[in-house]
Each structure stands twice: as C-alpha cells, then as structure tokens.
Amino acid sequence: MVFTTESLSDAHRRKWGGSSADVKVYRAPGRVNLMGEHTDYTEGFVLPIALDLACYVTRSKNASGELRVVSENNGQERRWPTSALPVVQPMHDWSDYIVGIAKELFRAGYPVEPANLRVHSTVPIGAGLSSSAAIEVATALALLDGRSIPDIELIQLCRRAENRFVGMPCGVMDQYVCVKAGAGSMLEIDCRTLESHAAPWPEEVAILAVNSMVRHELGQGAYRTRVAECAEARDLLGVRALRDATLDQADTLHGELRRRTRHIVSENARVHDFLAAGSPAERGELFYASHASLRDDYAVSCPELDSLVEIARGIEGVYGARMTGGGFGGCTVNLVDPAAIPEFEAKVRQDYLAAYGVVPGIYRCMPSAGAARQV
Ligand code: ADP
Ligand code: MG
Numbered sequence: 001m002v003f004t005t006e007s008l009s010d011a012h013r014r015k016w017g018g019s020s021a022d023v024k025v026y027r028a029p030g031r032v033n034l035m036g037e038h039t040d041y042t043e044g045f046v047l048p049i050a051l052d053l054a055c056y057v058t059r060s061k062n063a064s065g066e067l068r069v070v071s072e073n074n075g076q077e078r079r080w081p082t083s084a085l086p087v088v089q090p091m092h093d094w095s096d097y098i099v100g101i102a103k104e105l106f107r108a109g110y111p112v113e114p115a116n117l118r119v120h121s122t123v124p125i126g127a128g129l130s131s132s133a134a135i136e137v138a139t140a141l142a143l144l145d146g147r148s149i150p151d152i153e154l155i156q157l158c159r160r161a162e163n164r165f166v167g168m169p170c171g172v173m174d175q176y177v178c179v180k181a182g183a184g185s186m187l188e189i190d191c192r193t194l195e196s197h198a199a200p201w202p203e204e205v206a207i208l209a210v211n212s213m214v215r216h217e218l219g220q221g222a223y224r225t226r227v228a229e230c231a232e233a234r235d236l237l238g239v240r241a242l243r244d245a246t247l248d249q250a251d252t253l254h255g256e257l258r259r260r261t262r263h264i265v266s267e268n269a270r271v272h273d274f275l276a277a278g279s280p281a282e283r284g285e286l287f288y289a290s291h292a293s294l295r296d297d298y299a300v301s302c303p304e305l306d307s308l309v310e311i312a313r314g315i316e317g318v319y320g321a322r323m324t325g326g327g328f329g330g331c332t333v334n335l336v337d338p339a340a341i342p343e344f345e346a347k348v349r350q351d352y353l354a355a356y357g358v359v360p361g362i363y364r365c366m367p368s369a370g371a372a373r374q375v
Contacts, residue, residue, distance in 0.1 A: 001122045003056055005374050012058035016116040022060040028138035028371035029054040030123035031130045031177045032209050032333050033324050034186055036271040037294055040171025042230050042264050043192035043241035045271040049367040050181030055121035055134035059142040062116050069098050072120035082112050100165030101139045104157045112143050127211045128325025133174035136161055137371045155179050169227050181370040201367045205280045206338045210348055211361035212304040214329040223326050233257045263297035284320025284335050291322035300327030308332045311351045315344050
C-alpha cells in the first residue's frame with residue numbers, strides 16, 4: 001500500500017490542524033535482505049532491497065515549544081518540550097525511536113524545532129522487515145525538515161540512535177539501505193568501507209516475503225549473544241573482524257564459535273556468489289544454503305521459519321527460500337517464478353495454517369527507492 005501526499009496531509013491536519021501548505025511528508029522504506037544475514041556487524045557484506053512498504057512521517061510547525069508525535073499504528077501520542085529532549089531517559093517503548101533520533105540530531109548540531117509529527121507505517125512492525133530503520137530515518141528527515149545532511153551522516157546518526165538509546169546493537173544495513181536504495185535494484189553494501197553499489201534486480205524473478213507472525217522473546221537476547229560471540233571469535237583468531245576470517249581459521253575454533261564463524265565466512269561468500277549467479281535456480285540454491293547455515297551454524301532460526309522454507313521448497317516455480325532479518329520469527333524471503341505466485345500464496349497459506357493455526361502475511365516485494373520527502 002502506498003499513501004498519497006494528499007491523504008497523508010489530510011490525516012495530519014485532522015489530528016493537528018493547520019493548512020495543507022504547512023504539512024510536509026517524508027517517506028522511508030522498510031527492507032528485505034536477499035543475502036548476507038548477521039554479517040553487517042562483522043564488517044561484512046549484505047545485499048538488501050528497499051520495499052514499497054514504508055514509514056510516512058508528516059510534519060508541521062507548532063508554537064507550543066513542544067515536539068508532539070502520534071503513531072497511527074498504535075494510536076499513542078507523546079509530547080516533550082524540545083529543550084528537554086537532550087535529557088529525556090528511555091521509556092523502553094516506541095517513543096525511544098523518536099527521542100533517540102532527536103538526541104542524535106542535537107548532538108550532531110541539528111537542533112530540533114517544535115513540531116507536530118504523525119507517523120503511519122505500512123511496514124509490518126517487528127516482522128524483520130525493518131520498521132525500526134524506517135521510523136528512524138523518516139523521523140530524522142521530518143525533524144531536519146529540509147536541512148541538508150550527508151547520506152552517511154544520516155545513516156550513522158540513525159544507527160547510533162538505535163544502538164545507544166533504544167539499546168539494540170544493530171549493524172548498519174537497515175539504515176543504509178533505507179537511505180541509499182534505488183528503485184529496481186539491490187544494493188550491495190560493504191559494511192567496513194560503507195561503500196555500496198547497486199545491481200539491477202532481474203524482473204523475471206518475483207521476491208515474496210512471508211511473515212511467520214511469530215516474534216520470539218529469545219530474539220533480542222540471542223542477537224546480543226551472537227554479536228558477543230563474533231567478537232570473541234575475532235579476538236581468538238586475531239583478525240580485525242570476522243569478515244577477514246577464512247573457513248580454515250574457523251575450523252581451528254571449537255564448538256559454537258566454530259559454527260558461528262563458519263556462518264559468517266560462508267555467508268559473506270554467498271553475497272558475492274549471489275551477485276555472480278547466472279540463473280534464478282543458482283540464486284535459489286544459495287538461498288537454501290543460507291537458510292541451512294542460519295539454522296544449523298548460526299542457530300537463529302525457529303520451527304516456524306524452517307517450516308515456511310520447507311513448504312516453499314515443495315512448490316513448483318519456487319527457486320529458493322530463506323529466513324531473513326534477525327531471526328527467531330519474522331519473515332522468510334522467497335524467489336518465485338511470477339507465474340507461480342497464485343499457487344505459492346495458496347499453498348503457503350494452507351500448509352502454514354494447518355501446521356501452526358496461523359495465517360501468514362505474504363508481501364510481494366518491489367525493489368524501491370530510498371527515503372525522501374514525498375511531494
Ligand atoms: P523490525 O525492525 O523488524 O520491524 P524492531 O523490533 O527492530 O522490528 O522494531 C520494531 C519496533 O519499532 C516496534 O516495537 C516499535 O517500538 C517501533 N516502531 C516501528 N514502526 C513504528 C510505528 N509506525 N509506530 C510506532 N512504533 C513503531
Ligand atoms: Mg529493526
């Protein structure tokens with residue numbers, strides 16, 4: 001679903017008043033990662049696309065001295081005197097994303113002016129499609145309100161807000177692709193140099209995300225544990241980051257650290273193999289290999305995601321499937337022959353419902369452009 005500027009502006013004015021000339025609309029997309037899972041925080045390679053699902057933040061000025069924000073997604077409203085924003089403490093809820101961005105903007109020399117914001121996201125929230133980076137980047141653009149900022153600074157600032165204030169030790173992928181993606185292409189990002197290049201997505205293959213509709217409590221703790229395990233393996237191997245390790249080096253480690261390192265090394269290689277692959281079938285095989293690695297070596301999958309991958313594997317016209325995002329729930333990403341989409345949707349719904357009693361969300365993903373003001 002894509003909102004028009006006019007409908008967003010009308011909804012904003014119903015909430016906050018003012019005239020349509022006062023309202024500006026900012027859009028920042030969610031993303032789905034095609035290859036390179038959990039590699040960004042080891043200075044590795046990732047290959048996401050931005051989605052047509054996005055977070056829209058509308059903005060108008062106010063004379064109250066406050067930053068006021070309402071989220072259409074949860075119906076909640078918050079307000080703070082702008083002068084107090086630098087000292088607000090985390091509330092451990094959605095408002096931390098807004099305040100975290102405001103604080104980082106102050107710190108970077110872009111003071112936040114009093115404003116009314118309305119947030120409305122079409123990215124499913126907490127499903128591994130990065131509603132978090134979408135709300136961060138859209139909020140940052142709305143608070144900057146036309147003040148220019150280099151892309152890399154915006155990306156790093158949003159990541160710092162999530163790392164420091166929300167308390168999630170995420171890598172740079174989500175904010176990066178949200179800002180820099182191009183329509184119709186995937187973005188290969190080198191998370192060490194922060195350089196990227198776009199590669200066109202072949203139109204003959206459809207990308208579908210399937211939402212398992214589960215979100216395990218395990219997720220956040222396990223993410224933190226994986227980040228720590230990668231740091232430990234790095235120190236034992238004496239490399240700058242696990243991106244620099246080899247499979248032979250991984251085999252000198254033991255137990256879990258060996259398996260974790262094997263995933264990071266093989267997954268980085270799969271990013272390059274995916275870009276070099278000549279056919280949808282080859283790309284699909286890399287998807288299945290990535291899923292097996294995330295399930296067995298990295299241990300971030302769950303029965304629901306494994307089941308969605310196995311259901312997809314049995315459908316004619318499916319090239320490949322894998323979990324995507326942090327894991328322990330959220331989405332799989334599937335490469336499908338467009339002619340097979342109706343069959344895919346029907347079978348995935350039916351079999352997943354039979355197995356777990358839940359109807360999965362299914363989203364056709366169109367590689368879309370990065371964040372911008374929407375006029
Ligand atoms: P993901 O990024 O995979 O969607 P996260 O756990 O990283 O999952 O981020 C989800 C959190 O981001 C939500 O719990 C909520 O706090 C916040 N969030 C994202 N979008 C919105 C929104 N439109 N309104 C309010 N909060 C949001
Ligand atoms: Mg997130």
